[in-house]
Amino acid sequence: MSILKRKKKLDSRNAEIESYALPIRFGPEMRVLIIGGGIAGLTLAGLLQQRGFKPRVVERIPEYGKVGYIIVLWPSGSRVLKGLGLYRDLIETGLPFSTYNVWDEKGEMLKSYSVDEVSEKYGPMISIYRSELISILRKNINPENITMGLSVEKIHQTPDEAIVTFSDGTRESFDLVVGCDGVRSRTRNLVFGDVPLSYSGMTGWSFWLKSGIAKSAHIAEYWGTGKFLGIWPTRNRLSVFTSIRSPKGTPDPVENRLDRIREHFSDFGGVVPEILANLEDPTEIFHDEYCDLRMDEWHKGRVVLVGDSAHAVLPTAGGGVAMAIESAAVLADELTRADSKYISQSLEAYVSRRRPRVNKVQDQSRMMGKVAFADSRAVSVLRNFVMRFYSSRLHLKYWDDLLKEPI
Numbered sequence: 001m002s003i004l005k006r007k008k009k010l011d012s013r014n015a016e017i018e019s020y021a022l023p024i025r026f027g028p029e030m031r032v033l034i035i036g037g038g039i040a041g042l043t044l045a046g047l048l049q050q051r052g053f054k055p056r057v058v059e060r061i062p063e064y065g066k067v068g069y070i071i072v073l074w075p076s077g078s079r080v081l082k083g084l085g086l087y088r089d090l091i092e093t094g095l096p097f098s099t100y101n102v103w104d105e106k107g108e109m110l111k112s113y114s115v116d117e118v119s120e121k122y123g124p125m126i127s128i129y130r131s132e133l134i135s136i137l138r139k140n141i142n143p144e145n146i147t148m149g150l151s152v153e154k155i156h157q158t159p160d161e162a163i164v165t166f167s168d169g170t171r172e173s174f175d176l177v178v179g180c181d182g183v184r185s186r187t188r189n190l191v192f193g194d195v196p197l198s199y200s201g202m203t204g205w206s207f208w209l210k211s212g213i214a215k216s217a218h219i220a221e222y223w224g225t226g227k228f229l230g231i232w233p234t235r236n237r238l239s240v241f242t243s244i245r246s247p248k249g250t251p252d253p254v255e256n257r258l259d260r261i262r263e264h265f266s267d268f269g270g271v272v273p274e275i276l277a278n279l280e281d282p283t284e285i286f287h288d289e290y291c292d293l294r295m296d297e298w299h300k301g302r303v304v305l306v307g308d309s310a311h312a313v314l315p316t317a318g319g320g321v322a323m324a325i326e327s328a329a330v331l332a333d334e335l336t337r338a339d340s341k342y343i344s345q346s347l348e349a350y351v352s353r354r355r356p357r358v359n360k361v362q363d364q365s366r367m368m369g370k371v372a373f374a375d376s377r378a379v380s381v382l383r384n385f386v387m388r389f390y391s392s393r394l395h396l397k398y399w400d401d402l403l404k405e406p407i
């Protein structure tokens, strides 16, 4: 080898060594910021802590309250709580369910499905009050690692770090910023710009029922034409979830809210009249436009999105929480093999592991939305007819396909 060639080789080796001489942080040494202490954020923080990281979590609300609705957690999501040592709390607080019943709007049962076989194979489906799930996930988090009442104002990225300006004016550098701040994510907006949500055309109300039918232990979904009302019990509570077709941006003032709900479902039978009669405080009724979100990219530089901020799912199939928890688990796994220099490799691996499964669940939720909320009378009559013949075997296959695949 000529002297010149040898010198060139030596120079390039030195350059490589020098680049490693930069302060590279490996695995748990990395400085990770989690924006949003909801389902995904707390799961990720718990898993990272378990692996020796010291993630910092910032949560916008000043304190966790009692606001929220019911969550149905699939076994693929609750498995992650086994690894966190929180599964016992989950089953002691939530309620496993064994049947899923579908009725038409007049109150005639179309089909009753048992999910026992699924539970036997994969573990129970568990319904739980969202704020109780948050309390369980918080148990593992070192309180010093969470700052409540704090949000982000700015994220500036250099090749080596992400410099975050918080809402209190302070600034801090991180190797990785994880946006777990929900469907209307500020992190997403700051880093990816305005990414529009896909509105499903459905809007609705969720509320808890405290009297009368509230002791029911059975899930019942009433499928109408362009309207849906489902009752979902959890321990000591009954949640009602409704949906109607409505143009985007239709206002829902508290004034006359109860009358509007009663009017929309006045032609429903079964237990619905009793539910409507027991409607109480309109300010405790949660109203939302049901949207999902598909993005081309889930990470940019040192910022990555997890949960609803990256892949919100329609509430029709109830998979949003399982998807958020699964994604948090996969990112935590990839980060154990990461370092601050080659972090994009781990983020790419996270996206490729998660995207196909999330897309599938989003497709299924959209399809289920079309079926359950069919907006033409002809389609809903046909749907009701077909439902009577949709076998339990096909229902089980649906769950089996979803639960047997790796997250």
Ligand SMILES: Cc1cc2nc3c(=O)[nH]c(=O)nc-3n(C[C@H](O)[C@H](O)[C@H](O)COP(=O)(O)OP(=O)(O)OC[C@H]3O[C@@H](n4cnc5c(N)ncnc54)[C@H](O)[C@@H]3O)c2cc1C
Pocket: 035, 036, 037, 038, 039, 040, 041, 058, 059, 060, 061, 069, 070, 071, 072, 073, 150, 151, 152, 180, 181, 182, 183, 184, 185, 186, 187, 206, 288, 306, 307, 308, 309, 312, 313, 315, 318, 319, 320, 321, 322, 324
């Ligand atoms: C009516 C309805 C019913 C649903 N039912 C189900 C169901 O039965 N089963 C199911 O699996 N899923 C259900 N979902 C979906 C489910 O709630 C979400 O998919 C899930 O909560 C996603 O978790 P996440 O952590 O991504 O977001 P979230 O749980 O929404 O958490 C986001 C967190 O970030 C915080 N935050 C927001 N902005 C900022 C900011 N700028 N700075 C700091 N913190 C911030 C928020 O306060 C919140 O704590 C339902 C959704 C709706 C609307």
